[in-house]
Amino acid sequence: MSVLKEGAYTVPSRVIGIYNYLIKAKGHQENREKLYQVLSPISLLMSLNKKKQDVSSNLDEIPEEEIKKDPHKMIKAVTRQCINMGLLIEDDASIKLNPEINKKDSLPSIVVNLFLSPDNCENHDFARVIAWYLAQNFYDAPGNWEETETQLRQQVGDGLLELNDTRYGQFEDWSCYLGFCWRNSLSKKPVLVPDPTVYLRYNLKRLFNNQVNQQLPLAEFINRLGKYCPIFETGQFREEIEQQIELREPNHLSGVTSIALRRLEDEGSIRLEKLSDAPVLLLTAGFGDPGISHITWLGSKTNGGQS
Structure with missing residues (x-):
């Protein structure tokens, strides 16, 4: 269970x-x-x-x-x-x-790896739900159970990825603790926000093999990310979801992933570039040059992250 x-x-x-x-x-x-x-x-x-x-x-x-x-x-x-x-x-x-x-390692990182382990499917239900949630439109993602239920029913059917109102509270708690989401409490009714910036920030060193200033084609970085954490684009759980719903155009990253990369760029953790004659992936966050070909890890620039 x-x-x-x-x-x-x-x-x-x-x-x-x-x-x-x-x-x-x-x-x-x-x-x-x-x-x-x-x-x-x-x-x-x-x-x-x-x-x-x-x-x-x-x-x-x-x-x-x-x-x-x-x-x-x-x-x-x-x-x-x-x-x-x-x-x-x-x-x-x-x-x-x-x-x-x-x-x-930090406990959140340990738990994520255990949840996503191919050798233990005990928490793969959580993996499928978070993969679905990170595939949503960042600006219009469901922020509570009522909105989530409606969206799930429209996109994946009455099975709702085995989620219900009781399990949704668990999903909220764990998705925030593991660094994939956060709660926006500015309104009278707090809402859940899909934003894996914290998770990505903490794991950049692994994705770049701890090599500061290493430059990678963005497509290679996304492939590494999908293998390491398969709830992201190209990963097993994400691909299962994207076979059911069409929210992302070819050669585009989701809005949620795009926002997270832009946030990491703004804080100085990474550099995103469009090099001439290099294949690009399109960021769909709605600001800046959408075409990005390469990403460079600049090292840990903040004290934020998993603990």
Whole structure:
């Protein structure tokens, strides 16, 4: 079961809590029952329930009888999802970090790679939804569940990529945490915005093999990006979606990818150029010279990124 289908327990903050505890634990592991008791003490759960009497509280509701029956139901569910995605593994009575993950990397980057792994399809439903969302018109993308449901029904049919109103909240939380979207709270009703600038900024070093000032044909860069993160153009999940919907013209990048590249150019992380007699891809963001043939990584220019 994926993080979308599990319900509301497996949110990024709880996965962060488990990871931060185990990354500092001896051997990156802990006894299962001790892990549950430390991260979800019964006294804390009971205290939170008392606070829920305040009508302004938006904390998750866990009925008191449920706490008494299985006080660690929530942390067990989150731990199980972390095991399903490959972040954790079980070892007899212990839970430990998967030794194959790169512990020097940021947790969002680790989770993205686990979600998109061809060897573990557990969270490929999330991959398909985010691939669909990043393929939308940047200026007219659905910003809430009601708009998303309508758009999905029109573009992919009644299956809605297995998304529903409950799973949409999970999709919002994870897409923002992983750097593919952000929430615009300027209006009275916050909306979700498709914008993978944060994800791209953090992964430019990988896409350019950590070679600052390396210049690549833009088409080669997009091919690398699609292989590394297949929710983008040329990637497996994106191509699955683009076979169903026609939102991008040939030799054009989507508006969402175009905006992200322009933002990275504005902040000084990359340089976009149109070299004479070189094949170009067309950026569809609506400003600047749309024809771009090459991209150069100029190094990390900001402190922004995944943490």
